[in-house]
Amino acid sequence: MAKTLEPKTKEMEFTSIGQRVPKLDAWDKVQGKTMYIHDVKLPRMLHGKILWSKYAHARIVSIDTSKAEQLPGVRAVITGYNTPEIRCGFIKDNPVLKKDKVRQYRDEVAAVAADTPEIAEEAIKLIDVVYEELPGVFDPEEAMQEGAPLIHEDKGSNVLKLPWKMICGDVEEGRKQADYIVEETYKLPFVTHCCLGTSGCIAQFDAKGNLTVYSPTQIRYLAQKDFQEALNALGLKGKKVKVIQTAIGGGFGSKLDTYPFEFITILLAYYTGRPVKLVYSREEEFFASPGRQPVRAKISQGCTKEGKLTFRDVEMILDNGAYTSWGATTPSVMMMPISSLYQVPNIRYVAKCVHTNNIYSTAMRGYGNPQATFAIESQLDTLAEKAGIDPWEFRMINRNKPGEITPQKFEVGSCGMKECLEAVKEKLQWDEKRGKGNGRGVGIASLIHVGGGARIYKSDGCGTILKLDDFGKVSLLTSASDMGQGSETVLAQIVAEELGLHVEDVDVIMKDTNLEIWDAGAHASRSTFVAGNSALYAARKAKEEILEFAATMLKEPKENLYLRDRMLYSRNNPEVSMTIDKLLRAAHFRTNGRQIVVSEFYDPPTQMLDREMKGNFSAAYTYGVHGVEVEVDKETGQIKILKMVIAMDVGRAINPMAVEGQLEGGGAMGLGYSLMEELHLEKGKVLNGNFLDYKIMTFPDMPPIESVIVETYDEKGPFGAKGIGEPPLVGSAPAIANAVWDALGVRIRELPITPEKIVAALEGKKGS
């Protein structure tokens, strides 16, 4: 299936790239040797605990901490009243300790540091808070109405002053050109990341007032900046902040922002003068770690008789919850499928984020893309049917093509959408299986995602330092973050390939803001592309130095020399050969010699979105197609996934095993989102904050997933690779909804697609 990339010369035959290298961190992880934040202990360390709000919306009348303070073993009790104000979130509307008012159940009202977690917990219970309950609002549409309770009085409105809007072409014109139009509303629930490792951190001040934070963050450098601001609030301007990244027990976007608990831990460490650790319990993780934002989407699309899409018009309302984190910016990514998934000339997109007294949301794998793609791709099937065109043909007619420039001004380089569509069609046996009704059905959905970074900040860069030692080994200091996606392994492969070494010769170091350069964080599926290019260019510099030295030493023209299998060879002279470690020693141990150390900072050639929200904000785009076959029990509404095919154009699979890992993991997460995941909130309170009642897929629930890797070779990617972290979950839900339609003739427009909804829809169909 994969388009193979022919090696150009003998030494271009890859030794590491394209190999199925098991993840380098896997051995330690499965043996319990990995140090997660939960495992880290520092001398004299205290334990922090937070007192959460008892109400979704209430005035704080008084907080009495005296009893807690008297409990032996308690070292500090802090509230918004006895600490300087620190606010977090990108619009700084979230005070880390609440004063005067609480706006959601997960509001931080007070915190304690104590000798043991048990004492901290006991102390929390001794804090007396008097509240005066306020009327709450829990539905974004109600929150927009005149007279609705204001969540933030100072903002004057519950609608966030962050209006999202994008216009391409002329939607009214597109409507006129359409022979068929479908208009519908889709609804998506609150879901959460369910990281195996719960959130937590340790904060520690040295004697001079410099701060070290140990944290499994996805954004070492942005977090460092946020914590620096906290130091300013504490009157510690000019003191230093260092973030040490501990092993990340899953991220999926949850650790892409800084949150009140981190600042609270810093405050507790500051006031006690001792290291303080604060780690969420599983229950806290469910309600106090922000998840994916719920969305209501009104969408219409139209096409001509020939099946060409003429317009797409989308309006969305996002429940922003009580405070603002990255959830409020997901419309910037929703624009991507809305403008650029298939060729659509006329587009209108508007979105509002509305405050409610619900819990707030942040980034989660796909960053808005799954919600938007669910609406777009579900509706495409309805539109295709209306136009009398097979849904697969319909997608082929409108598919994206290599080299096109989309209405949002994305410059599409490589694009394997056609190959993905063809692969899924074949694997699903589309023609034989489709349209049989009778409880069995097939469905597909395509997707687009950024695959070459995303210029969200003014810099989308990533730094690398390479140190080559006297034994032929390399220390690769990268500012990337590996939260399980396999960056460590892929970066080692890239460097090993370029330097003619083996993967095990490369030690990847990614942990300390003092050691590595800078990076925008592990988001936007960017690490393989951005950190990969950074590592590749650094390795090229090192190679250049090695070859230059070898050329002088061996008196061979540099152009003839190459590195492979830990050896230096000459193309023309079989007599010339030397082990790389020997060569490195020769370069070092001589007069004026040195170890080779190089650095590189790579920032992809991209643009920030302009005022109209247009511009080529990624250096490459990843395409993919999900296909599923389902069997639905018409009486119970239970869905059995018989088969799931995920075909992804990854440019080049640097490590096919790791790509399959992403496809299967994304598939599992996508199936959960499609079929069972939902945080149930009742008046702002999470009802099912545990793994019994918040259902994710278990191993016995997983269908076989067939991964198809399509390689289109992207000119800009490292060895042709594009990002693949988020895409594998994006198309799952619409593919399943489309298969359910094929099986039963009912359209489920609200996730998750539960048996209850199917039974109700079938009854509705019978009734009509």
Added chain:
Amino acid sequence: MRRFTYYEPESLKEAIALLEKNGETARLLAGGTDLIVEIKQEKKSPDHLVSLRRIPGLQEMDFSDGELCIGAMVTHRMIEKAELIRDKYSLLADAVDNLGSVQVRNVATIGGNICNAAPSADTAAPLVALGARLVVEGPAGERQIPIDEFFKGPGKTDLGAGEILRCIRIPALPQGAGSCYIKHARRKAMDLPLLGIAVIIVPDANMVCREARIALSLAGPKPFRAEQAEAFVTGKPLSEEVWKQAGEIAVGESNPRSSFRTTAAYRRKMIGTLIPRAAAVSLQRVNRAWMKG
């Protein structure tokens, strides 16, 4: 989490004495898969935990005179592996097959499942259908409680102060009986049922229903027999149509609730849908038993 004292008595007598001495502040501990979770969640906070694991005899299964006796400390995994139960009491094997996970089944006990009296307990409906009798030992000696008198509502049982469940006695099923338990859940593992349906069928040679038992859990506050539906089926030919009607009658006898887990309406519909399915499987098992001779 509250601290507690942990005891490992070596006889029932000793255990009963410990319970008597510490009254309300003591709790029995079997596999701990319910109790320890509740202690961690601070739903219960006993000062004394009395483990049953070292008391001899509680982990035994005995089949004699056609009666099956399952010790209170028998784990779900032991039941799952017992060929005799799978053959003769298929519905009980069905109930443990998808209970929790292998790890849970390795420690969780049938006694704990029953004494915890959760409406979602998977062995409850099968044991009610089987007409089990619970042998209980306490300060005043031994007594036997029919299972349908044992459950008093969610989390409540007929156990008195100091009483311990010793074993569960299951009377022999009539010759040629077939049975089935359907756990209707969202997931295949690590999930509690939304509804539990237990059916036992005893046909005569002409495939007319000689006896039928239908027990439901989560169809009301406690597990119960759908007696009207049972009466309706008895004496009728075992056809799909008859069972469909029986299902509808059972719906009328039920009073399920709505929660975020599912709706009462869906539960009602599933009672009507799944009773005929449980009956069909039971019938297949009758046939298989006959073919086996």
